[in-house]
Amino acid sequence: MISALMPNYNRADLAFERGEGAWLYTVDGRRFLDFGSGIATSSVGHNNPHLVQAIAQQAQRVMHVSNLYRVPQAEQLAERLVANSFADSAFFCNSGAEANEGMIKMIRRAQAKSGHPERTRIICFHGAFHGRTLATLSATGNAKYLDGFGPRVEGFDHVPLNNMNAVRDAIGAETAGIMIEPVQGESGIHVADPRFMRELRAACDEYGLFLGVDEVQCGMGRTGRLFAYEWSDITPDILSTAKGIAGGFPMGAVLTTETIAKHMTPGSHGTTFGGSPLACAAANAVLDIILAPGFLEGVQARAAQLDAGFDRLIATHPDVFTAHRGLGLLIGLKCKPDVALVQNAATGEGMLCVTAGDNVLRLLPPLTVTEADCAEALSMLDRAAARVQAHLAATNAETVA
Numbered sequence: 001m002i003s004a005l006m007p008n009y010n011r012a013d014l015a016f017e018r019g020e021g022a023w024l025y026t027v028d029g030r031r032f033l034d035f036g037s038g039i040a041t042s043s044v045g046h047n048n049p050h051l052v053q054a055i056a057q058q059a060q061r062v063m064h065v066s067n068l069y070r071v072p073q074a075e076q077l078a079e080r081l082v083a084n085s086f087a088d089s090a091f092f093c094n095s096g097a098e099a100n101e102g103m104i105k106m107i108r109r110a111q112a113k114s115g116h117p118e119r120t121r122i123i124c125f126h127g128a129f130h131g132r133t134l135a136t137l138s139a140t141g142n143a144k145y146l147d148g149f150g151p152r153v154e155g156f157d158h159v160p161l162n163n164m165n166a167v168r169d170a171i172g173a174e175t176a177g178i179m180i181e182p183v184q185g186e187s188g189i190h191v192a193d194p195r196f197m198r199e200l201r202a203a204c205d206e207y208g209l210f211l212g213v214d215e216v217q218c219g220m221g222r223t224g225r226l227f228a229y230e231w232s233d234i235t236p237d238i239l240s241t242a243k244g245i246a247g248g249f250p251m252g253a254v255l256t257t258e259t260i261a262k263h264m265t266p267g268s269h270g271t272t273f274g275g276s277p278l279a280c281a282a283a284n285a286v287l288d289i290i291l292a293p294g295f296l297e298g299v300q301a302r303a304a305q306l307d308a309g310f311d312r313l314i315a316t317h318p319d320v321f322t323a324h325r326g327l328g329l330l331i332g333l334k335c336k337p338d339v340a341l342v343q344n345a346a347t348g349e350g351m352l353c354v355t356a357g358d359n360v361l362r363l364l365p366p367l368t369v370t371e372a373d374c375a376e377a378l379s380m381l382d383r384a385a386a387r388v389q390a391h392l393a394a395t396n397a398e399t400v401a
Contacts (some may be wrong), residue, residue, distance in 0.1 A: 014026055016032075018047065019034070019042075019368070020047050021046060021369075021373070022034055022046075022365055022369045022370070022373045022393065023046070024326065028141055031350060033350060033380065034046070035352055035364065035377055036068070036364055037332070038248060039217070040218075040222055041244055041247075041248055043222070043243070043245075043247050043367050044286055044289050044290075044366060045367075045368040048247065050285050050289060051289075052284060055278065055281060057281070058073070058281035059278060059355060061259055061277070062277050063276060064273070064276045064277070064278065065278075067271070071276070073277045074092055074276075076220075077090070079257075081253065086235045088258040088261060089256060090254065090255050090256075091253065091264070091275075092280065093248050093254070094251060094271065094279075095242055095251075097133045097136050097240050097252075099241065099254050100136045101135055102240070102269060103214070103239075106177055106238060106263075107176050107177040108120050109263050110260040114261065119173075119176035119209075120174060120176055121161045121172070122138050122155060122174050123178045124140070124156050124174075124180075125158065125160070125161045125180055125184070126141070127184050127190055128186075130181075134153050138153035138154075147346070157170045157175075161184065161192060161196075162192060162196045170175035171209070175207070175211045178203075178204060178212065180192060181215070181218065181369065182215065182229055182231070182327075183217070183223065183330050184217065186356060188334075188357040188360040189326045189331065189332025196232060197232035198234055201234045201235070203211060212240070214240050215227050215229070216241055219245075220286070220290065221290040221296055221299055222298075222329055222367070223299075224327070225328075226296070228327065237257055238321070239254070240252065240253070240254055245283050247283075247285070249278070253283075275324055289368070299328055301371075302371065302374055303328045306331060307331075309378035310331075313333075317369065318336075319389060319392070320335060320336055320385040321333050321335060321336070328366055329367060330364060332363070333361040333381075334358070334359065335359050337392060339355050339356075339359045339360060341391070345384035345385070345388050346384040348387065349380040351380040351381065363377075365377070
């Protein structure tokens with residue numbers, strides 16, 4: 001018989017009852033170093049006192065009132081995000097996919113209301129991941145994710161990342177904008193070149209297009225700056241973010257300029273749960289932590305520590321690890337054997353990781369991860385690589401025999 005929970009996840013046989021910082025504890029008493037963070041979502045660690053207190057206090061007051069009324073917590077959060085980004089206005093929703101749906105709609109509507117209703121197409125990139133709705137799956141363009149769900153949603157053109165000639169060739173009379181992840185996570189941690197990002201900005205200015213950045217995974221401090229686009233020294237027109245924005249509480253956001261936001265008039269878009277008092281209290285608490293003096297510099301320091309450690313791991317275990325890439329604490333370790341084998345070995349050592357495309361082990365620790373945690377993670381990966389090497393040697397010996 002089918003399980004009560006729909007079988008659309010391949011779940012590991014682990015169940016966690018509590019967490020502390022970068023560590024998770026199972027119901028049977030085992031301890032794991034969490035370098036997955038719920039796929040970049042538990043941004044300030046588990047059981048963070050400031051976040052827990054903010055959620056508990058708000059839950060005791062009011063959790064949901066609907067966007068039919070003012071939500072002071074949402075107003076405060078919007079003002080803070082605007083003050084710390086390129087944006088003039090913010091829309092709050094529940095997830096990354098919903099944020100990207102909102103971004104697509106806003107780009108199309110702004111073009112239409114500015115006298116270009118024919119501009120509906122958006123240029124996206126091979127290797128992207130924008131979500132699981134029908135439109136965001138079509139924006140993603142991965143045939144595996146689209147299998148069985150019928151025709152693609154029209155309006156998306158795909159070109160290679162970091163190839164400006166291909167982008168210019170794809171721009172046509174119906175192009176409304178460009179949507180890019182500054183760091184692609186799902187397909188194997190591919191970073192958009194800063195020069196490429198600047199060239200995209202220039203092309204959008206030249207052709208009257210909107211530049212949208214998908215920072216669902218790489219935003220909210222993950223790369224060592226509040227948003228990853230900052231590393232390229234550009235100003236986007238619109239940005240989506242989610243995952244770590246509320247430290248594990250479901251939330252997403254679209255940030256944009258007045259040029260786009262002024263067209264989102266009452267009734268043009270909406271959401272039942274987005275921007276609730278509880279969600280925004282959580283997000284404001286996360287911002288308290290991320291925007292505190294020295295915090296993002298600490299993220300950069302931990303990233304540098306891990307980068308140096310990965311260089312040593314690759315030198316020590318060239319039959320297991322061949323390269324590392326990424327930005328900040330959004331890291332990919334390219335593996336030589338099947339990445340699932342490496343992931344299982346890491347789990348056996350007490351470390352949780354996430355896989356990605358291109359045979360990459362994805363590492364996404366909480367932004368609050370400590371120097372000691374990072375040192376322990378490197379030791380665990382060293383032991384995991386030794387496990388993998390021993391397994392491969394044994395397998396080869398059996399094959400020869």
